[in-house]
Structure formats: C-alpha cells, structure tokens
Amino acid sequence: MISKTYNPREIEDKWYSYWIENRYFNSKPNPDKEPYTIVIPPPNVTGVLHMGHMLNNTIQDVLVRKARMEGKEACWVPGTDHASIATEAKVVAMLKEQGIQKSDLTREEFYKYAWEWTDKYGGIILKQLRKLGASCDWDRTRFTMEPSLYDAVIDTFIDLYNKGYIYRGHRMVNWDPQAKTTVSDEEVITKEVMTKLCYLRYPIVGEDEAIIIATVRPETIMADSAICVHPEDERFKHLHGKKALIPLINREIPIITDEYVTMDFGTGALKVTPAHDQNDYDLGVKHKLEIIDILTEEGKLNEKALILVGEDRFVARKKIIKLLEESGNLEKIEDYKSNVGHSERTNAVIEPRLSLQWFVRMKELCQPALENVMNDNIQLHPPKFKNTYRIWIENIRDWNISRQLWWGQQIPAYYLSDGTVIVAKTKREALRKAQHEMQLFALTEADLTQDPDVVDTWFSSWLWPISVFDGIKDPNNEDINYYYPTNDLVTAPEILFFWVMRMIIAGYEFRGELPFRNVYLTGIVRDPKGRKMSKSLGNSPDPLALIEQYGADGVRTGMLFSSPAGNDLLFDEKLCEQGRNFCNKIWNAFRLVKGWEVYSPQSPVFSAQLAVNWFESKLNQTITEVLDLFSKYRISDALNAVYKLIWDDFCSQYLEMIKPEYGQPIDKDTFEATIDFFERIMALTHPFMPFITEEIWQDIRPRGEKESLCVAEYPTTKAIDTTLLANVEIFFEIVTNIRNLRSTKNISPKTALPLTIKTENQGLYQPFEGLLVKLANISEINYATDQADGMSFLVKADEFFVNLAGELDVAAEIENLQKELEYSLGFKKSVEAKLSNERFVQNAKADVVEKERQKLADAEAKIVAIQESLIRLKA
DSSP states (O other), rough: OSSSSSOOHHHHHHHHHHHHHHTTOOOOOOOTTTTEEOOOOOOBTTTTOOHHHHHHHHHHHHHHHHHHHOOOOEEEEOOOOOHHHHHHHHHHHHHHHTOOGGGSSOOOHHHHHHHHHHHHHHHHHHHHHHHHHOOOOOOOEEEEHHHHHHHHHHHHHHHHHHTOEEEEEEEEEEEEETEEEEEEEGGGGEEEEEEEEEEEEBBTSSSSSSSEEEEOOOOOGGGGGEEEEOOOOOGGGGGTTTEOTTTTTOOEEEEEEOOOTTTTTTTTTEEEEEEEEGGHHHHHHHHOOOOOOBTTTTBBBBBGOOOSSTOOOHHHHHHHHHHHHHHEEEEEEEEEEEHHHHHTTTTTTEEEEEEEEEEOOTTTTHHHHHHHTTSSSSSSEEEHHHHHHHHHHHHHOOOEESSSOSSBBOEEEETTTOOOOOOOOOHHHHHHHHHHSSSOOTTGGGEEEOOOOOTTTTHOOOOHHHHHTTTTTTOOHHHHHHHHSSEEEEEEEGGGIIIHHHHHHHHHTSSSOOOOEEEEEOOOOOOOTTTTTTTTTTOOOOOHHHHHHHHHHHHHHHHHHHHTTTTTEOOOHHHHHHHHHHHHHHHHHHHHHTOOOOOOOOOOOOHHHHHHHHHHHHHHHHHHHHHHHHHTHHHHHHHHHHHHHIIIIIIIIIIHHOOTTTTOOEHHHHHHHHHHHHHHHHHHHHTOOOHHHHHHHHHHHHOOOTTOGGGOOOOOOOOHHHHHHHHHHHHHHHHHHHHHHHHHTTTOOTEEEEEEEOOOOOHHHHGGHHHHHHHEEEEEEEEEOOOOOOOOETTTTEEEEEEETTTTTTHHHHHHHHHHHHHHHHHHHHHHHTOOHHOOOOSSSHHHHHHHHHHHHHHHHHHHHHHHHHHHHHH
C-alpha cells in the first residue's frame, strides 16, 4: 500500500543503509570499465556541514551518480584536512579549559591531545554528508595527517629541496599574532575599516622647520629608518640629503628620494618602516636602510621600541597618539577608510613581519599550470575565471610554506649548532648525510635539532588527487594508474588560486600530467539580501535542520534550482519548499498511476496512443537536452529541464491525456507505456533526487534481490518525432485558449461547447479530436472554410470558433470586444508609426525590423477577428 503522503524521513535512512550494505558506492580498478573519479575538497576536521558544503557536495554527488549509472567505474574519494591553524587553536582552547598551557607540554604530549580531539570531532562532517545522500566510497576515506599522506608531504619537500625549488631565507611575511604563525597571502582577508590618519611633525635636524608625515600606524614610528619623497617634488627639494628626528625618541633618520612615492597622496612624504610594511621593506633593501623590528610574536612592543615596551600594538597606538599630541608633534587627525588584512582563521589583524622562513620558488614551477589552463587541457567552468587565474599566476610570488605550529607535517630539516641545514626524512638519515657527505664523523643524533615548524596546510592538500591513491609513495600502484588523472573537481572560486592551481602544479611536477580535466566552480551561497552566509551574521541555516524539515531531495534540488556554475546563489528556504513540493508532485503522480485498474483485452484508443507517442518523443528530447547540459556543466539548467519534463509535460499534460474516466480502468498497453516512462524519468532524475527516485523505482515494478536504481542504466536518447512535438504544441495552445475563454466568460468547465475550425488543413487537427473533446470538454468538432458562429481565437494561420450561444452575456461581451478593438487599433497605429520612420528601418537590425512587421501583421489579423466577432454578436 503506497502511503498517502511522501515521508522522506522514513525512506532516506532505509535506502542509504541499503546502498551501503550492498557496497554500491565502493570502487576498485576495473580494466573493462572507464574510470570516473572525483576527490572531495577535504573539509577541515574542525568543520561542520554548512550551506557551501551542501551545494558543493550535492553537485559532486549528481556527477558521480550519473557516471555510475552510465556504467563507469565511479569513485568518489572522501576525506578531511588536518587544518593546522584551526585545529591547533581548538586543541589549545580545550587545554586551556583544563588549566594546561601548550608551552608546558612537549610536542609529543601535545600530539596526544590533538589526536584525541581529531578522533572525537574530526569525522562529524563526513557523517553529516551521508544525510545529504553523498555516494562516497567511504572505505577510501583519507586524512592528510595519516602516515601515508604525511610521508608524501615529507617526500615531496625533500624532492623539491633537492631540485632547488625550496629554500630558506629572510623575507617579509604575513604574521598572525594570535595564532603566532605566518599565513599565506591567500589566507589574508582584506577588510575596509575606519581608522585615524595622523599627521605627524618630524623636525628637520639643524633647521627651524618640520616635515609632515601622514600615517595610520603611528605606533611604528620607532621603527622608521628614513623619510622618502619624490625626487621631482618641488616642495621638498631643499630637504634632499638632510636628516629628520623621529618624534618622542629623537632618533635621526635620513630624507631620501624615490619615484615610488606618490606626490599627491597624503602630504607627499612617506615614512619608511622596513620591518613592518612590504613596500617599505622593498624600499629599505633598495636604499640599504636599517631594519628595526619593534614587535614581538604576540604583536606587542619590544625593547627596540624604547617607549611603551610590552604594550599591545593597538593599545600602543592610542597611547602614542596622546603622547604625540602632548609633545606638540601631532598636527591633526582625520577619519580614514583603510584596507586592512585579517587572518582568515583567527580574524586577527595581520602584521607584516620580517622572518626566517621556508619558501617554494614558484615562477618556473607554475608554468605548466598556466599553459594547460589557458589552452583548455584543463577546463574551468565557467571559463570567465581563466583571466583571473592567468593574472594571479603571472604575478605570483614565492610561496611561504613554513608555519610556526606543532600540528602538521614537521619540516624535514635538521640543524647543526653552527646553523648548517641538512634536509632529510629522519634524524638518522640526516646524521648519515652529515657523516658521509660533510665528513663530520664525530657527530651523533644529539647534535641535530629538527626545525620545529610545520608546512603550510596547502602543501599537503596540493597533493590530494595523488596522495589519496598513494601515488607519491608508490608511483606505479594499481589505484593511481587507474584513477588518475581524476575527472572533475568541484570547488569554490575563492580557492582557485591557492588550492586548485597548486594541485595542478603538483600534478605536472610529480606525475607529469594534469590532476583533473574539469574544474566546476560553484558560487557563494548568500542570503536573500546578498550577504555571504556566516555564523557571525547568524544568517546561515543549519543544513541538517533543513533536511529534517524538507527532506534531503528537497534541499538538494532547492540548492540547485538557481545555482549556475560560477554564480552566487541567493538562498531562500522557499527554494527548499519548492524542492519538497516537487517531491510531493512526483509522489502524487506515482500514487495516481499505481491506483489505476488495468484491463488487458483491448488495445489503447487512438488518442491514448497519440499521447504515448508524443511523450516518448518529449522524453527523448529532454534526455538529449539534459545530456548536452551535463556536457557543458550546466547542472542547474539540467535539473530545470527535468523539473519541466515532470511537472509540466508528464504530470500536467501526459497524465491528463491518458487518464481514464473516474472509476474506469485503463488499457494494459497504455499503462505499461506509462510505467516505462515513469521508470525512465526516475532514472533521469536519480542523480539529483536519489531517495524518492529509488523508493518509486523499487515499487513501480517487481525487482530482483540487490537491484538498485543507483546502478541501473542511465537513460539514453531514442528517436524524436519533431513534427509530432510541434503539432502537439499547437494542440496545447488550442486547449489553453478554450480554457481561458471559459475562464474569462465565467462558463463552467462542465459545460460542453461546440468547436468549429476554419482551416485548409483538416488533417492536422483530426488526430487530436478525441483529446480535444477530453481536455477541452468539446461537444462536437466541425470544419469550415469561412466564418462560423461563436467567439474566435487564432492559432498560427487558423481560426477557431467556440459557440457560446446561451452561455454568454452578449451586451457585456460586445463592450469588452469594443475595448479590445480600441486597444488593438492604437497598438497597430504605434507599430505603423515606427515602420514609417525611415531612420529606424534603415538603421535597426533586420531581425528587429522583421519582428515589428510581424507585430503589425498579428495586430491586423486580430483586428479583423474582433470586428467579425462584433458583427456576429450584433446580428
């Protein structure tokens, strides 16, 4: 017995368990099948499911389910990223609650706590993805800190070091004072903040004047090494080569010149602070200026600042402004909008800091990654991101890969007491190198100290498509040779540069080929006001609560209804409601069909056979369209094509065309054709809506043991009768016009009306007579070559007359027709005026002029029809 309403809660757990028990998602290399591989963008172990994950993983599931049904060896590899900064912050916070400081622990002790936390919380998001219906091969779940993947990172570090791509040096880096580590350029989020622009007086040594400098960072003046002006700036030429005094500390600094300075910005004079600004650092190197770092790792002033030592940088800013004002060195203060970098992970304000770090040389490494995206060996969907990608790579800087953390892959570099660096996989191997290559035979392991830093998280995840198949550890194993390169990557545009690009670099460097063929870039999920969804704004719904309310299929389709590649999704719960309504529509259609009584002796009536033939072509037309849209990665459009097929063509049209009279049975052939249609529609829909389609598919006809829609054949295109499709569209237009006529004239749908068709092609309409009688409630159909009684309407070149005698308020109808005639005459006049304008006709595009001429012809035909109707009504 089919339940009256569709209840997703009852069926989702049932079918997901069934799929897992029967291992439909599991994959192993099969030389007889084409591989189809997706690797999941590994979510952080600290994460829980959010709307971005929902969209991203729904798209991946759609692609992998379709591939599986197409007979490919589909493999979707799940996993998580260890997320150095985020996880370490969570563990440090947990320890703090227990009264334990990280500094009181050894690295090994800290790791015990980190692994305990990871084991407890790290798998939450993957469990949540099962609720969405994600068809991952869960037996293949990987983690970037598991031994094999850990070793892959160490091996690639050593390999790149030996090739000369990795080096250690002092460079200006992005410093996160809260996490006390460097972060990459891509992990810095620039925000516009209101701050104070302070105009400071720097007295000129030996002169009775001062030079005014505008700065938003007065707390760094103690680190100034020079004042710089443009060499052509007339205002300051008399100061070239002179010296100025830093306010409050009275240290002398030179006044230098450089064309880098913008004369019309601020006062035209720039304070140069090489230790605390990247551009100032570059100027400092160029002019051989002293570098004075006045900040600690925590962002507090150190002894080199001389004043306000120990104060936090932002507290110091407020205090120093007061000191400058009291000393007479503060000229004025203005409110100022400034772009300030913030750490993506901690939201701390980033501090530019000169530091000894490890770097990867990128210019040469990234060339294959540029060439193979530009020549479409790797395709971005949508391609509009290619230009952004190109600009990023062409302006790439060396990659700072060291992080001052414990949680992560520890850098395989060992130091001797004199600072000599030995890069090796283990301390024993480093010792062997020192003894044999450097002839330092007296050394022991105790003389070697490993670098305490770990590598950037992205230095492990850039190997993801290779390392999940152990392709670094064993470059010729069965999995890597079969599944790599992968097919499609689904990810967000904001990590195109620092994850996607780097995976492409790693693919060519370590495998000699691309890591994936297509990159589908999702949009950002935003609220109806256009704001990015976030916990802090409180505008992000709980995905699991949405699934509970609307069902997984409802949420999946809701997410995809208006989410074309690369475009942001303005998410509204009404989308999920629409998805749930779609599920209900399908369920009710299923109940309707399964509720029909079937009889076998008779063949279908002609009109039913016509309906079957029409829907066969309509279904095949939609399958062709869907396959084409998939090939172009227009997944949202593919879903909308399926939606229209089911809601409009199947439910609203086809089922109405074949539905038996109330209480009457349906012939067996039509019923079997309808069941076949339903089965194929469910297969077409399954990648988008796996749960309800499996439930219906299993129940629509008897199934064998362990049969499942998720491994059934995906529909393929059969013959399409385009003439029939066009003719049926004309039929639908006739029915719609008759129904609209009834509605506007307040005539009951139960009242049968006679129809006369004025045409020279009776053969076009005769096949549809039975369906016209059924769907438009027509009492009789006649053909004429001249005018007939009744209200009329035009479809193409033919006129249709519906005799409403006895059913119509003649006076009211005459009044309505007079208004319609008046409007049509006015419209005709406006079109004629446009077409009589020679400039318009000569300058407008030919198709635009032709459209206007067609409007005129349609208006003239309509006027004639109205006038004839008025004559008949007044007769």
